Amino acid sequence: MNDTTSPLKSDSLGPAWTYHALPSDVSSRPKGRTLRLLAASEAASPQVRDLLSRMIGNTLNQIEKTEWFTSQFLNGTPTLTVTFRQLMRETEPTKSKPLPQETALHSLNVCLNSIFSDSGWKLVRRRISQIERVQKTTRPVISKTQYDKLVLFKDTIGAKSVDAAIDELLSFYKDEHPAFSADREALGELVNHE
Template identity: 30%
Template sequence: MTEKANAEKTASVTQCWVYHGRAPSSGRRLLLLDKSELIFALPLVYRLIHPVNTTSRIDWFNQDEKSKTDYSLLIEQLNLLVKQRKLNTNIDSILHKVNQLLNGYFSDLGWRILRKELSQIKKRQKKSHIELSKDIILKLKHYMEAELLDSFDQAIDTLLSEHASQRNG
């Protein structure tokens, strides 16, 4: 297999974090960024890699001079990734390079914290909270009991579906 084909194959699969210290013997391995996460991850990465953070949170960043990533090179490649993403071009190779640079920039602890924060951001994007008065919640609960529904989501979805079918039919 050619070097280019091998790099493309590797880039299309979510890359695993290469540990700086000893890899944990149990638990899930850390992953680098995936294409599907970029919309949430890029703002977080830009915020965390700022030089101010590298002095205030020293243990989050790689201190080994041999493998440490240069901030300006990382920013340059991140900007290129953002540009290619906006142009809807193939980003596999640039994402692979950015992931390698991020692996050299963050410590194991720092990347674990970034992944945890990214996970929270993704969770928040999936859920939405609305405020309802108690009397509406009671009405919804009675409706759920009558219709044998398990959740507010199901109740609201059923009501919306019924409303749409009444309007159309």
């Protein structure tokens, strides 16, 4: 297993992914946002850990979705799988250490970079983003009548989602009631401190 990534420097962002399909020359990398490996908070998340275990531990995935994995992993599956499981145990959060240590996280990221192909890791990052989005959402309970009115309003203004329609309604209300803006900022500070 090649040591292709640097140890974790920041909790908010994982280290950069080392691309398999491209030379190491930075100018030849794909345009756009750089793929990132796991940050400490992501490695500690039970949902992310479960996702990775399911994807790597499922033999059917390895047979049918070969484009998700590197040939090194597919040809030497037992070795990398055992290493992955051992590193998952080492990085498992506990009460005394809720986030994994940098060295264990670094080793896990190197292992993941050896297991997943570039397209496979893009899929993993997409699924991690979905997990994070779901965790950040709140589901208010409203009547079916009110929901139907929101959908009608969404269609009328050409919004892409009900959330966008609610944002439009709130921005209109904010313009009409300046005190709402101050209350909303106070609410935002309250939510951010929890």
